[in-house]
Every structure is written in C-alpha cells, then in structure tokens.
Amino acid sequence: MTKYLDEIREKVKEYLPPKVRVKSIEFEGPQLVIYVENPQELAEVDIVKKLAKDLRKRIIIRADPKSLKPPEKARQIIMQIVPEDARISNIFFDEENGEVIIEAEKPGVVIGKQGSTFREIMRAVGWSPRVVRTPPIKSKIIDNIRNYLLSVREERSEILKRIGERIHRTSLIDEKWVRVTFLGGSREVGRSCYLLQTPESRILIDCGVNVSNLSSTPYLYVPEVQPLDALDAVVITHAHLDHCGLVPLLYKFGYRGPIYLTPPTRDLMVLLQLDFLEVAGREGTNPPYSSNLIREALKHTITLDYGVVTDISPDVRLTFYNAGHILGSAIAHFHIGEGHYNIAFTGDFKFEKTRLFDRAATNFPRLEALVMEATYGGPNDFQPSRKEAEERLIEVINRTLDRGGKVLIPTFAVGRSQEVMIVLEEAMREKRLRETYVYLDGMIYEATAIHTAYPEYLNAQLRDLIFYHGINPFISENFVRVDSSSKREEVISDPSPSIIIATSGMLNGGPVMEYFRHLAEDERNTIVFVGYQAEGTLGRKIQKGWKEVPFPVDGRREVVEVKMEVETVDGFSGHSDRKQLMNYIRYLNSKPEKVATVHGDESKCIDLASSIYKTYRIETRAPMNLETIRFV
Amino acid sequence: MTKYLDEIREKVKEYLPPKVRVKSIEFEGPQLVIYVENPQELAEVDIVKKLAKDLRKRIIIRADPKSLKPPEKARQIIMQIVPEDARISNIFFDEENGEVIIEAEKPGVVIGKQGSTFREIMRAVGWSPRVVRTPPIKSKIIDNIRNYLLSVREERSEILKRIGERIHRTSLIDEKWVRVTFLGGSREVGRSCYLLQTPESRILIDCGVNVSNLSSTPYLYVPEVQPLDALDAVVITHAHLDHCGLVPLLYKFGYRGPIYLTPPTRDLMVLLQLDFLEVAGREGTNPPYSSNLIREALKHTITLDYGVVTDISPDVRLTFYNAGHILGSAIAHFHIGEGHYNIAFTGDFKFEKTRLFDRAATNFPRLEALVMEATYGGPNDFQPSRKEAEERLIEVINRTLDRGGKVLIPTFAVGRSQEVMIVLEEAMREKRLRETYVYLDGMIYEATAIHTAYPEYLNAQLRDLIFYHGINPFISENFVRVDSSSKREEVISDPSPSIIIATSGMLNGGPVMEYFRHLAEDERNTIVFVGYQAEGTLGRKIQKGWKEVPFPVDGRREVVEVKMEVETVDGFSGHSDRKQLMNYIRYLNSKPEKVATVHGDESKCIDLASSIYKTYRIETRAPMNLETIRFV
Ligand SMILES: [Zn+2]
Ligand SMILES: [Zn+2]
Ligand SMILES: [Zn+2]
C-alpha cells in the first residue's frame, strides 16, 4: 500500500506543473485525493483528466486547508461571482474536505461555460466547489440525508480513508477464478442477495428482504459471507426492498465496509427502509433492525453515477449502467483482473423505453457472464405494449370521470406512481383527458420529490421537456399532495370527480385502504389495478371480482360491499416481459458465454434459462439458493 | 450436552440390571463408553446391544480402572483360559482404556463360541479384551502404527473426549438443507476433495494430492472450509494419494478434529504418505509436510468397519460400504437429520467382482443423492472382462517363461499388485502356469502384509480359501521379497526365468527402473503393462513401441535399447468401466434423485452425467471445482 502510494506520488509529480505545491496524497474510498496548497494553479482540468486516465483512478483535487478563505468571506465572494439567475438557494461548507457545497436551481450557471465560473470560484476562495441542484419539489428525505452526512463528516472521512486503504491493498494470490454464491432471490422473488468472489475479493450484490415473510432472510450465516467484515463491498442495484431491505442488518452483524449505489438509489433506499420500519411498527411485527442502523448504513454509502468506472477492491472495478426499472436502478458491471473476466448483474430491468427511463443498457465494453432477472421469464409472460396500456388507462379514467365518479389507483410509491403521473399530465396537457385534480397520498409525493432532484437519471425526452421546454410534469398544478387525514376526508367527501393515486399497491395497508372503504360502495367510481396483485392480498380478491370483501377496521373485520367498477390495466410493469428478456440477450453488444437466471418463480427461471440456451446456444443455469456457480 | 448425557444416564439405569455398578458414562469420539465396576455382570451382550439400538449409539462397556487385575497377573490368567491353538503372539495392556489387546493367529479361538471365552477373560481379569489377528506376514507399518497409538494413548483419550463432546453438542439451527462444495477432483483426476454441508455440520470427504503437480492442491483457502478447525470431520474413502495425500496438511493449517476411515485404509494411508515423502525427498522436490504431521493425523484417526452406523456430528451419521476398489476402500454414506436426506460418495469403486473384493455395495437403506467417480465415464471406455484379462496375462507369461525369459510387471504397490499375485498363485496351483519365483520389489511386500492382516476385507471366496482351506495365496512360497540392491542384482543376474512385480507402475521411479534397464536389451524378456500409462511417462513411451528410450542414471541421461517384448493387458483396473458405471445406477436398490459425476476428465464427467440423465431420467450434474450444488 505505502509502496503503491509512493509510486503514485512519483507519477503525480511528473504530471503536475512544478508551480503546483502538493501537500499530500491520499485514498478516500475509491478516489485518489490530491491536497494542493495553490489549487488555483490546477484549474486546467485536462491535466487532472490525463493523470486519472493514466493511473486508472478517480482523482479529486482539494485545497490545502490553510489556503482557504474564511467561510463568511468565501460566501460573499461566491455570491458576487455567480450570476443571479443561477438562483443559489443555499451554500454550506465542509471543512473536513475543504469543499463548499452550492445548492442552486440552475447548477449549470454556477459551473459556467466549460467550468469557467467553477474555476473562478475555486481560485478566489480556495474551497473546492461542489454544485448541487435545488430540487423543484423540496424533499425532506434528501435534506435529512445531506444534513446527516454533514453531521458525521469527520467519522465518514475516517471511514473513507480505511476503505481506500483496503481497496488498494496489495494482491497476495496469483490464482484466477470467478464464482458467485446465490444467497437469496434465486428461483424466487424477494430477498435478492448474491456473492461475487475471486481469490482476492468478496462482493455482496443486493441484500433484500422478503416483505411477506420477514423470517426468510438471505443466507447470511453461511461461511462464504462470514465474517461479514471481511467483505470488500456491498453493491445495491436499486432501492426496492427486495434488493436493499436488509442492508442495515449487515451493520448489526459486523459489516463496516462501503455500500456502492447510485445517488437516487441512496435516497430512495433510505425512504423505503424508514417506511418499512414504520409499517412494521404499525402492524406490530418486529422489524429486524432499528432506524439507527439505517443511519449507520447511510454513513457507509459511496454514490456512483452511471458509467463511472471505480476500483472497489484490488482486482474488481464496478460500473453502473441504466437498468430502466426505477429511478437510479442500475445494472452492476464488474471488471475482474486486468481484462480477466467481466460479469454483470441486471438487478430488475426493463428492456423497453418508458415514460421515465431509457431502456436498459446493452453496450458493455466486454461481458462474459450475465446474472439476469426472470420475473416474467415464463413462456406466456407477455405484456401489452406501453402505448396500448396508456390508451386503455385513459379510456377507463375518462369513462369514470364522465359519469361523475372517482378513480382510485393503488400503486407502490416508487416507479409506477410516477409513470402514471407522467401519462396523466401529458394526456391532460394534450386534452385527451379531462383536467381534474390528481391526489397523491402516501409516500408517493416524497418519492416524486426525489425524482425531481435527479432529472439526469430520467430519459432524454423527459429531460428535454424539463430543461428546454420548461415543463416539469411532476410539478403540474393538477397534482395535489394529501398529507393529513383531514385532507383525505376532504378528498373523499368532495362530490366532484377526481383521480387518486395512493399506496400500497396491493391494498395490504396504507392510505389506499381508507379511500377504498369509502369509494367501494358507489358504482360510479372505478378502481384500476396497474400492478401485480399477489395471491392472498385484498387487491387480488377485488381484482378477481369478489362482491363483498373482508376489511380490517381498528382490529375488527368489517365487510365492504364492492359496487365500484374494477379494472386491470396491464403493461405498466417495470420488469421486462418474456419477449424483452429474450431480446435483451440478442441486443447485447458483447455476447456472454454464461447466463444465470434469478428473481423469478422456479419454473420461470428454469424456462427462461432453457429458452436462452436453445435460442442462443449460451450456457445457462437457474441456480438454487445456497449454490455456487464457477464462471471461469 | 450435559442435559443430553443426563438423559442417557437415565436410560442406561433403566436397561442395566441393578447389580451392575456404573461408575461413569462418557462420550469418546462417536462412542458412548460405560465404565462399570463389575463388568463381569454385564457379560450378557444382548442387553448392551438392545441399549445401543434404543439409544442409536455405539456403546462400549469398560471396567472401572480399580477393578482390574495387575497386568502380569492378568497375562497369566489369559494364557491359562485361552486354548493353546489360538496361538497368542502378543498381549499388551492399554491402561487408559482398561483394555487388554490380545494378538493371536486365530482370534476366533480367543473369542470362543458366541463370545464365551471372551467373556470368561473379562470376568477373570477385569480388563476388556480386544482381540487382534496376528498377521501371517509381519507388517512393519502396522506394528509402528499400533505402537505409536499406544504411546500417545493419553493424548488420544483427551482428543476422543473432545470429539465426543462436539459430536453430541446441541443443535441450534432448525433450518434444513444439504449442499456440497467441490474443492478438488472435479472434472479432473487427482486432489479429490469435497465438502458436505448442512446448517449444522461441515464434513470434508477426501483430501488428495495431485502427484504430478504438487502445487495444485484442493481449494482449502476458500471460506467454506475456513477455519479448518470448525470442520466436524474428515472422511477418507480410500488410501490412494489422490484421496488422502494431503490429509496431514490439514493439521498444519489448524484442523484438530477426527479422521474417519476403515482400519485397512488407515494403515495403507500411512504407508503411502510416508512413501510420498520419501519419493519427494529422493527427487529433491519439496514435500508439502513432514512425517510428524503424518503422525499428528494418525493420532486423530477413528476407524470404522463397513456397515457400522456412526454419529459424526449432531445431524450426520456415517456408514462405510465396500467399494471394491482397493483394500478397505469405502463408499461413504451420510444419513442427514432424522430421515431428512441421504447422500453417498462412491470414492473410486469397482462394480465387478475381482480376485480380491466383492463388487461395490448397492444396498443402501435409503439414498437420495450420489456423488460418483467417472474415471472411465467416456462413451468408449469399455474394458475386457477380468476373465479375458487373466487368460491373456497367463498366456503372455507362459510364452516368455517357455523361451527362458523374465517377465517384468510394473505396478502400483496397492491394489493391482495383489490382484496379479492372486492370479499367478492360482494359475500355478492349478498348473496353468509354470511354477516360478515371483519377485516382489518396492512397497508391494509391505502392502501385501497389510492385506493379510485384514482378511475380513477380502471377498468371500478368498476368505473361504484362507480360513477353511488353509490356503493363503499371499504367503505362497513362490513369492519372494526383494528388499536390498544386492538381492535385486541377484534376481537380475540369475539366468533362470522368473516373474518380477515392481513399483512404480508407470516407470517414473522406483525399483522397476533398475529391472527395466537390465532386462530391456534381451529379446527373450517381456514387460507387461497392466495399468494405465499417463502421457509423458517412460511407461507410455515403451508401451507405444519406442525402440530406444531415454533413461535417467545418476542425474545423466542414457539411452536404453528396447528389445524385450512389450505387452499391454487391459482389464485389471480397480475402476468401473463405462458399462459398470451405468449398471451401478441401475442396480442401486434405492434410486437417487440426483447424481453428480467427479474424478474423471472433463468430457468423461459430462458424458457420464448426460448418459445417466438420458437413461434413467435422474437429474445429473458434472460440477466444476469451486462450485456448490444444493441437494435439498
Ligand atoms: Zn425492483
Ligand atoms: Zn426485485
Ligand atoms: Zn419490482
């Protein structure tokens, strides 16, 4: 490690102009941080880029603490330099890292043409500017996360240094092999968890919970994952609880290492984990961890944007690619050894362009193996096209509104809600749908706020709409937040037609219950299912056409008569259907040699594996939990 | 554990007659030992048998040390009680265990009709008799092993107590699954090593060396096997080095637990391990361990005869069955949970009756899964019948002897040598082969001595021949041991025809080299290959018909002209051929649900797996090293 750093110091000296006075060089997490006395002299970004490329490292230049202007003085200077139309909403200082965080409605203006304003700030105040977008809808979660991370910044800095040292430790073993142990989510949906192993490294991919059976956790007690603190990294593909619900538990059992995820996944993950605890508390079940462990996990997060190649262990580089499933969802691509092997885990992915996201990425530089989801991997798992689905949804809503009824759409907070919101906003803007209030209840509003904070994670059309046409569909005035039971009562008793999007998606709790109870008995109303209803849920009973359904009220069971219209609109899934799964393999620009199917019922995993083998002559497997596949 | 022992104490009280004064009850290794003040009163074996059956434990009754006659007095009493024709050759006392070991040429006479003499001894001396056969050929190794084990009996007793406590620990996990990790010897021959795992237990099956590449050891550094001391047991199927060559290394790396094997496997294992070190020393390669680790391993051995059901962990029972491959070779059958699952590892096995052994056992009480060898698993791997092979061998030898030549048969020390010896002895006895001296050089004589010490491990015909017809073919006077280089010179220079069986089997070292060098240039002589010649060996070159072969003499290379006749006689293999492998599955009395093929080249493992699937519709796999298969 020291020897390695010495080599790097030599390289840095070679590259930097002699006038640049380097104070120290350190690894912080996966990044190489160069502390410079006079960072103004380094405003030439090209030198740093070249150095980064040559070292194959991510490099950050920071000012030596002594060369920083006092915060109040610096704040004044920044306000003077940055044009007013950047609309700065907040400036705060991270003394530990010598950074000034500038929150602005137009971050591009703070950065300036080719970074000119950015560099001017740096030269004038010494602090290294970090520019953050002011979200158009204020997100409490994002605020809380930022404040929390600032409050623990000293500890975090220590953590990052420790992680950095571990990543850049010297390799000891010269053997080469790659294997994956399946610890959960194989031949089933729920508790996704996979362990990627090389002679040098152990990396956990996802650590989900089986929400319908809390006692069935991933097999974290087997020796491959023990001791947890010997793991090099945890990588999270996306924020759904079946992929990240048990991450805090890892810190209870001794893990102290990093969690790699995209920035939106970090925020949505915290939102959903907190909600998981709240729901458990409300239902009187014993949650597997408490909120301080959510914070402990958060303290160890390292965010990576799509496409950023990052060392996460001596022989593994991680790159995230768009998965098209929910905001920030990623395909995790691992490059092992120097050109030795490449394996990607799709997580949940959608290989079709949706209102929110581009279809999942297929352009990996190299790819020898793929671990892919198979939720709709059965031979008959075809969904209607997005277009058909949208048309049917509009038609059902119009019909209901026309007869003076209300439309109730139960959804999960993250993903489908925002998808439906975009559809409704456009249809109203284009007058295909009568303008009405769309009430958002449950976590949907908060989740939407997080979507607006990361427009760069949405697809090109939506970004274009937001940035160049000034239309942010999420902040349409037709959307109304419901955040109290009095407001909810108001929405229900208001005689005029409206649309209500409320959680939970399968009517097993959440505000949707209250709406359903009151709206069910009026035949002018309609309930529209846009997502999968699991066997045994109230949603499923209603969907199947039960005319009377049992309904829990304050611990008792009432019976609710269902007179409202019941509709199901397929085609809004965030998962690839059978055809998309098969096409995904075809469209990969680098054909894998081996494919493993997971995240689906046993028969679907097996059928998809066998179809991929028959169609493409690729070796496939549908592993069981607790099995280990050797890839090379 | 204590609670469990308390329960057992209650049971024991219930069963034993009140006059029996129990002093203490303890676990020693897998056995329950009952120390009794007046064991004479327990001479009724039936009570103990019943108790054992009810407790499902192996039970040993031992005298309380205080009730034992002084050794010299006891020795006199024993000599008086036992009829002279038992021909006692040695009596020694194991004070630690209160046992007297009686070595006799006819152990049956010491035991008496239905154990009458045995019980009389016990009543008279207090010591618990253990009757051991005086081998007809004295084995140095067996002597050394017995003496060594006696010399460490106190430490061994401690070890057995510790093991006993571990075996009978209370179970903590109520989940149920069974999986196997393949650590070596999969899709290859050499370094066999498999890890059987349940939520409760981890059991290593075999730990072999790749003799042709010492650096390629089983993958013992992966987390599944770490820390080694957490393993519950090591089980050895047979003594060939590709199955037990690295067992001593386990004790270097921290393992302190038991090694389960049959008694002949223990002795042959030590013989072959010591030879392994000697050869390595001679060739100047660095052996992976020293002889003190062979002793350390020996100290931890627990021998089990075929058919003895033994607890080896809280949820696993081990039973060995005849594998028909070499002396003491076993199929290891594991019963997991109470009726939960049964899996067997064949090790190397022969599903054809040979001169020495019955064909491999097929009668398992239950069997859900089988891990089987595939050495000759290829579609064309058929061998001639044993009968044809024998006829051809006799024919070749007769022809050579008739023309006044010598026959040189290179073999491994264990297995094929003894097989050939039996064939030659019978042919000479039946006058189908001219009577000649058969010289045995290398470890063959010592290995043969071990065979004579365990007649109960030979097949019924051979035992019948030895016990009821008084013909022990191994001690025929035609067999002559060669144990010095002067004797070897004598054999070579003697002008009369003879047969020489010498190691090593592929002419890559050993005394066979000297014979070959001197006999090659006389065209009256014949070299007969009865075993596989690996690519690159001198044996292979000769077999292929090279007329001049390079030959190492004192570090230089000479050329030896090959004028002698070169013959290959197939059909003496200790492995099942393709037809026998396929038939084995058919003849199993309990059809397995899953079969994994190992111990064969990649293509053979895969072809055999696929043929078994096609023929029997059993799910099959040809796993790779480092993979884990879940069985249930
Ligand atoms: Zn998902
Ligand atoms: Zn999922
Ligand atoms: Zn999903």
Ligand SMILES: [Zn+2]
């Ligand atoms: Zn063998």
Ligand SMILES: [Zn+2]
């Ligand atoms: Zn073998």
